[in-house]
Amino acid sequence: MSSPRARRLTLVASVTGAVIVALDGTVLTVAQPRLQRDLHATFAQVQWTSTGYLIAVASLLVFAGRLGDRYGHRRVFAIGMLGFGAASAGIGLAGGIGWVIGLRVVQGVFGALLQPATLGMLRAAYPPDRLGRPVAVRTGAIGLAAVAGPLAGGALATQLGWRAVFFVNVVPALAMGLVALTVRGRAVSRENAGPRLDLPGAALLAVALAGLVHTLVGIPETGWTVATTLAAGCAVVAGGVFVRHERRTRDPLVPPGVLRSGAAGPALGVLVAASAALFGALFLGTYYLQGVLALDPLASGVRALPLAVMMVLGAPVAAMLTSRQGPRRTAVAGMVLVVAGVLLMSRLGRGSGAEAIGGCFLLLGAGFATVMVTATTVVVRDASVDTAGVAGGLQQTAMNIGPALGVAAATTLMSVAGRGDVTGRPPGDGPRWAADVFLPAMGPALTVLATVAAAGALLATRLPGRSAPRRPEDQPVAELPDGPPRSESASSA
Numbered sequence: 001m002s003s004p005r006a007r008r009l010t011l012v013a014s015v016t017g018a019v020i021v022a023l024d025g026t027v028l029t030v031a032q033p034r035l036q037r038d039l040h041a042t043f044a045q046v047q048w049t050s051t052g053y054l055i056a057v058a059s060l061l062v063f064a065g066r067l068g069d070r071y072g073h074r075r076v077f078a079i080g081m082l083g084f085g086a087a088s089a090g091i092g093l094a095g096g097i098g099w100v101i102g103l104r105v106v107q108g109v110f111g112a113l114l115q116p117a118t119l120g121m122l123r124a125a126y127p128p129d130r131l132g133r134p135v136a137v138r139t140g141a142i143g144l145a146a147v148a149g150p151l152a153g154g155a156l157a158t159q160l161g162w163r164a165v166f167f168v169n170v171v172p173a174l175a176m177g178l179v180a181l182t183v184r185g186r187a188v189s190r191e192n193a194g195p196r197l198d199l200p201g202a203a204l205l206a207v208a209l210a211g212l213v214h215t216l217v218g219i220p221e222t223g224w225t226v227a228t229t230l231a232a233g234c235a236v237v238a239g240g241v242f243v244r245h246e247r248r249t250r251d252p253l254v255p256p257g258v259l260r261s262g263a264a265g266p267a268l269g270v271l272v273a274a275s276a277a278l279f280g281a282l283f284l285g286t287y288y289l290q291g292v293l294a295l296d297p298l299a300s301g302v303r304a305l306p307l308a309v310m311m312v313l314g315a316p317v318a319a320m321l322t323s324r325q326g327p328r329r330t331a332v333a334g335m336v337l338v339v340a341g342v343l344l345m346s347r348l349g350r351g352s353g354a355e356a357i358g359g360c361f362l363l364l365g366a367g368f369a370t371v372m373v374t375a376t377t378v379v380v381r382d383a384s385v386d387t388a389g390v391a392g393g394l395q396q397t398a399m400n401i402g403p404a405l406g407v408a409a410a411t412t413l414m415s416v417a418g419r420g421d422v423t424g425r426p427p428g429d430g431p432r433w434a435a436d437v438f439l440p441a442m443g444p445a446l447t448v449l450a451t452v453a454a455a456g457a458l459l460a461t462r463l464p465g466r467s468a469p470r471r472p473e474d475q476p477v478a479e480l481p482d483g484p485p486r487s488e489s490a491s492s493a
Helices: 003-037 043-071 072-093 096-123 132-158 163-182 199-222 228-248 264-292 299-302 305-325 329-344 353-382 387-417 431-458
Strands: none
Touching: 003 043, 003 072, 003 096, 003 132, 003 163, 003 299, 003 431, 043 096, 043 199, 043 305, 043 387, 072 096, 072 163, 072 387, 096 132, 096 353, 096 387, 132 163, 132 264, 132 305, 132 387, 132 431, 199 387, 264 299, 264 387, 264 431, 299 305, 299 353, 305 329, 305 353, 329 353, 329 431, 353 387, 387 431
16 A cells, blocks of 8 residues: 555645645736836736736646656656746746746646646545545645735735745745655556557647637636637637547547546536636625725735635535535535525625625635535546546646636626626726626626526536445555556556
């Protein structure tokens, strides 16, 4: 069996990789205004520092997971961490906005390598019936990063400048990457090399996802333009060709067993629905707090603090409930909390107090933590050890697509309900804008997002109940693998 030391090291590596990526996104948002001033960049250029990264990550996650299945998650994780740290250092030294955008894309490529590996390594080290706790620790750490990110980013950007925001990633990323490289694992043999890589399928999926993300990110910024329409068309065409290719090829990028198990597909749908509802609500909640209530960013962050706190506290509770009650009941309960949080937020007005606002965010945090732990555990646990990377890539893809979909939906719904760009800068009289434009549109938009979450609750009813008997291929591998892992039953034969 995998030793306790190997499991602890695997968990530390997984948490570190997830936290570094989460921190990078949250601290960048705070530092962008200073970056724009110092580099004399336009608003569109600054937006591409985030958009370019997101497109690179989302389009490569599944292929990166497949690389981990073939060549070893530890090795791919190490390359991803080292590259992420090096790219962070390069951004901190960049002399112009063009270099920042280009290196952010590079950073996204390495981020795509390490993210599925953080889940693939856990699947390789832990038996299926013990995956809930490490996934909960990883989820809680991400929630903690969400709390610390804006505070750390604001302090670094204020005291040391925006470059410090990127330099802070360098040492932990390089250190963990080097540690991962020094851990001894099995050499890759030709017998264990696995099926060939489906490069055409990877390219088609990358084009489809890149087009989809570009469309979803572009709608809130510019609406339906020629660029977003073309991107959507490319996504549809490439997606259709990808599905046809996968059905005909001998070694598909996504092995049929990954999605035909009956649980992974619904779990991914639950993650998309939950993250879309949450981030769409957070997008509107930010405008409500700062535009309607006229709170500054710090006060707004304090109002939303219950969400992050419940992400940290709710993750281990979700793991316990999943173990005792089964994924189906736990995920349905979590989605109901998300629905309740979004609906209560739709009732907020200019006179709502801190208790009412905090209650909305508390429900959202508790529900989302429950859903994220439960659905992620199902996706990774349901995959065999040699397809855990693809499963992790699909989970990460869902967690990238969902938020972009939610923000795009919120923006579109607000524009339709408000008959114009109601999420723009309040024109002239802020109170009149709040009473006559924003608040009347916010309620219907949030109601639609609650409906999306309710659809996720229906999907959650298709998740398994109590834990099923373990299959031989579900056994953990002996240690952190360099190549495609073997189960204990195979290695002891």
